[in-house]
Amino acid sequence: MSQTSVLYDAPGPRAVRRARIGTALAILAFLGLAVLVVLRLADRGQFDAELWNPWINPSDDTFSQVWELVGKGLAATLIAASLAIVLSLVVGVLLGVARMMLGRGLRVPVVAWIELFRGLPVVVTIVFVWRAMVEIGIDVGPLPGEPALWYLVIGLTLYNSVIIAEILRAGVGSLPSGQREAALAVGLTNGQAMRSILLPQAFRVMLPALISQLVVVLKDTSLVAVIGLGYLELLRRGNQISQNLDNPIQSLLIVGTIFILINYGLSKLAEYVERRMGRASVSSAGADDQVPAGQGA
Amino acid sequence: MDPVLDNLDLYWDGFLRSLSIIGWSLVGSLLLGTLIAAFRVSPVASLRAFGSAWVTVVRNCPLTIVLFFMAFGLPELGINTSFYVFGVGGLIIYTSAFVCEAIRSGINSVSAGQAEAARAIGLPFTQTLTQVVLPQALRATVPPLGSVQIAMFKNSAVVGAFGVGGDLWSAGRNLTSAQGYAYIPVLTGVAIGYLVITLTGGALLAVIERKVAIAR
Secondary structure: OHHHHHHOOOOOHHHHHHHHHHHHHHHHHHHHHHHHHHHHHHHOOOOOHHHHHHHHOOOOOOHHHHHHHHHHHHHHHHHHHHHHHHHHHHHHHHHHHHHHHOOHHHHHHHHHHHHHHHHOOHHHHHHHHHHHHHHHOOOOOOOOOOHHHHHHHHHHHHHHHHHHHHHHHHHHHOOOHHHHHHHHHOOOOHHHHHHHHHHHHHHHHHHHHHHHHHHHHHHHHOOHHHHOOOOOOHHHHHHHHHHHHOOHHHHHHHHHHHHHHHHHHHHHHHHHHHHHHOOOOHHHOOOOOOOOOOOOO | OHHHHHOHHHHHHHHHHHHHHHHHHHHHHHHHHHHHHHHHHOOOHHHHHHHHHHHHHHHHOOHHHHHHHHHHHHHHOOOOOOHHHHHHHHHHHHHHHHHHHHHHHHHHHOOHHHHHHHHHOOOOHHHHHHHHHHHHHHHHHHHHHHHHHHHHHHHHHHHHHHOOOOOHHHHHHHHHHHOOOOHHHHHHHHHHHHHHHHHHHHHHHHHHHHHHOOOO
């Protein structure tokens, strides 16, 4: 408990006793609260078998159907998220390198682009991409998959690529300046120094931040459910099911749990990678103006 | 840009409404987040467990699901109120987890030697806390807390899209679907509204950061 040791002395016998009493009281309070909630749920019939059976009882007629829909939704969410993160990585690296390598004047449009999409809510970006592409008549038909998928992926990419560009810039910035100086001293050009000395090291440093960004992308795919874009990802599938079965609490609980489990796994993976590399990652090395890992929507 | 210029009053009302969502969420998430952070560093084990469970669950759950829970789950429990309250409540709950982590990282950034030195020169607990630890912790908290709140400004658009009514987002929706204006100019107006909010927020944060920065 390193954080408590800053605030408190090592507890003596009396403090230990007080902490135990406090723990017991707090547990009682939480239990009381939980009982209240459960009673209320039971009172409103939320534990009725007909609300839960489609989810948990394999012999229910709708059980297999419901889980098949969830599977489809999960697949759709994962497809959109992976496309978005891969595209964001490619575009983001290009943007980040452009911002670092271009001269003062040439850099202006890149910086403006980055600041623009970093300041826009991603949900606005997605709707804008969707409506503008339809209005102008840009056809995404030739791309595999449905158009709605690409509106979502392009919207997510516009936002996340500029975040990745900033993560990359912070990663390069966190390297000792001797790295670049040594590269130039042995006769590499600026471009060669970036490509073979700085970027490989920056990628290592930014790996945890990248994994955290994947959590953001995954969460943001669910935005289609509030803007009415017709891409049936996990949350929309869940809503479909809950409208048919009239069990929003149960359905949201299942869908929410799936999201939380995946994202929790990814966060743990990011922590593990960060620990294994045994050095400060971008998130703790001065990139304090970026969105903290995992927020987004 | 006619659709925007002809309906500036609608945009202005929406802008103010969005600011009110942001204002309430700012205050609410700071209060709730500080409370959860206090839980997470308290000597009481069960409060600590509750705090970390809260952060783990809320942080890994999409804001949209939190909002759906508020708006469709709570009425099932007989709790009925306006979408505005549901929306702001959801945003407060969601942001509180990130506020908590920002504050906790601030407290952790104070090195243990500071408190030990304070105790060594004989300061009692309250003075150690108020004179030595907290002033440093609060300053270290400002940058991450600021980014969390600016992300919240942007998330207020999700609350708007969810259907709070009367905010920037619904101004856009009203103009396009009800009055049939083209999407591109209308959405550009909405985007500018949000950019004004986030860029101003960012500039303000930079000023505050410069004021409280510690030379370490």
